[in-house]
Amino acid sequence: MTRREVLRIWCAIMMALAVTGNGDVAHTISAQESPVGSTPLVGTWQLVGLERATSTQPLSPVANPVGMLIQDASGHVIEIITRAARPATLDAAEQFMTYRAYWGTYAVDTRQSTAAYQIEGDLDPGRARQRFVRSFERKGDRLVLSELSADGRPVGRTTWARIPELEALPAYQEGVVGFWQWTSSGLFNSSGVNVLPAVRDASVIVYTPTGHMAVLYLPPPGRKPFAGAVPTVDEARAAMQGSVSYFGTYIVQPKSRAVFHYQLAAANPTAVGGSFMRNFEINGTHVTLRFPPTTRNGEPVQNMLTLTRLSGLADMWPEFRR
Numbered sequence: 001m002t003r004r005e006v007l008r009i010w011c012a013i014m015m016a017l018a019v020t021g022n023g024d025v026a027h028t029i030s031a032q033e034s035p036v037g038s039t040p041l042v043g044t045w046q047l048v049g050l051e052r053a054t055s056t057q058p059l060s061p062v063a064n065p066v067g068m069l070i071q072d073a074s075g076h077v078i079e080i081i082t083r084a085a086r087p088a089t090l091d092a093a094e095q096f097m098t099y100r101a102y103w104g105t106y107a108v109d110t111r112q113s114t115a116a117y118q119i120e121g122d123l124d125p126g127r128a129r130q131r132f133v134r135s136f137e138r139k140g141d142r143l144v145l146s147e148l149s150a151d152g153r154p155v156g157r158t159t160w161a162r163i164p165e166l167e168a169l170p171a172y173q174e175g176v177v178g179f180w181q182w183t184s185s186g187l188f189n190s191s192g193v194n195v196l197p198a199v200r201d202a203s204v205i206v207y208t209p210t211g212h213m214a215v216l217y218l219p220p221p222g223r224k225p226f227a228g229a230v231p232t233v234d235e236a237r238a239a240m241q242g243s244v245s246y247f248g249t250y251i252v253q254p255k256s257r258a259v260f261h262y263q264l265a266a267a268n269p270t271a272v273g274g275s276f277m278r279n280f281e282i283n284g285t286h287v288t289l290r291f292p293p294t295t296r297n298g299e300p301v302q303n304m305l306t307l308t309r310l311s312g313l314a315d316m317w318p319e320f321r322r
Contacts, residue, residue, distance in 0.1 A: 039073065040143070041071045041106070041108060042071055042073045043162045044163045045068065045070070045071075045160035046067070046161050046163055047065055047067030047069070048142075048161045049159030050062040050156075050158055051158075053154055053155050058154075059154055059155075059156075059157055063083075064085065065082075066264075066265050067081035067158070068212065068214055068265075069143075069158075069160055070206050070208055072179060072311045072316050073314075073318050074310075074311045074315040076104075076105055076179045076204075076206075076310055076311055077103065077104055077106045078102070078103040078179075078204060078216060079100075079102055080099075080246075080265065081099075081101075082099040082267075083098055086098055086269040086272075087269060088269050088270045090269060091236075092237040093232060093235075093236040095236065095268065096231055097230065097231075099245070100123070101122070101123045101216050102121065103119075103202075103203075103206075104118045104119040104121070105118045105120065106118070108136075112135075113137065114134065116132075116133050117131065118131050119131070121204070123216070123218070123239070123243060123245060123267065124226075124239070125225050125226075128201070134146060135148070142159060143162065144157060144159050145158045145160070163208075163210045163212060165209040166211055172252060172254035173209075175282050176287075177208060177312060177313045177316050178207065179206050180204060180205050180206070180207075180307035180308065181204050182200050182203035182204065182205070182305065183307060185197075185198045185200070185303065185304060185305040187296055188303075188304050189300065190299075195299075195301065196301075199220040200242075201218040201220060202218065203216055203218045204216055204307075207250060207259075212247065212250070213261060214246070214248075215247070216243075217243060217244040217245070219239075219240075223238070223239055226239075244267075246261075246264075246265060246267065246272075247263075247264060248262045248264040249261075257279055257280055259277070259289075260276070260277050261278070262275045263275065286307065286308055286309070287306070288305065288306050289305040290302055290303075291303035291304070
């Protein structure tokens with residue numbers, strides 16, 4: 001099978017995911033739906049199976065999927081699905097169509113074994129603020145999420161393996177764990193003046209008690225939906241310009257107050273295997289991430305991000321006891 005044929009298959013998969021995501025916007029959350037009943041879905045999950053159907057073919061496995069799903073007990077979620085070994089030669093449209101990332105909230109209907117998801121931010125500008133519903137089945141450390149078409153036909157299924165929490169989670173790491181929403185950032189000079197403020201659409205970074213993390217930093221608000229089901233190279237480039245998205249592992253160094261990110265998958269294929277270091281400072285419900293110093297127009301500057309806590313260790317790992 002040629003690279004173009006493989007990409008066509010993945011384009012069809014991502015289009016199906018997007019169509020499914022737009023199909024249940026009229027759904028309303030009932031009294032039985034709430035984050036309180038989300039326990040079966042809470043955790044850090046690794047994608048181990050992806051199945052898609054077409055209009056003429058039943059569900060069948062898709063080769064080489066990789067992904068991460070993080071859901072907490074207060075109803076926050078981030079999901080990234082892509083495929084392994086994406087070549088660096090992909091153009092912008094091919095990169096976009098082989099990488100799906102969103103974050104938002106979810107609520108569980110325990111009687112129906114369904115979960116309603118509300119997208120707050122998505123790499124695809126056409127999916128922002130959309131809502132969709134999945135059925136779920138939890139067996140041991142496996143979670144199966146299924147999507148149905150409007151006529152009740154199965155169109156997609158993902159199977160996830162729960163990643164165990166660290167048996168000896170360091171006390172100094174506890175404060176980092178949780179969902180954090182971007183609030184502000186920019187380049188600050190030595191006088192503390194923000195000389196290049198940044199603006200982003202709803203964005204998050206997530207640290208889990210398993211030692212994994214995920215990030216979805218979106219461009220400024222106002223991105224336009226694509227004209228067709230598949231973006232052109234220019235449309236895809238515009239949608240992703242200024243965005244940052246990846247998942248991987250992290251470690252915290254308490255003495256230097258530094259956090260290191262190690263990328264296992266990324267929107268940009270050339271970033272896979274890379275790493276970042278950020279110094280951090282937590283003040284109450286806010287965290288500041290400081291990038292290594294650099295220069296701008298010959299002046300020393302430092303990129304700094306401020307994020308607000310959406311959830312913490314108790315939400316990410318309700319059973320945790322020190």
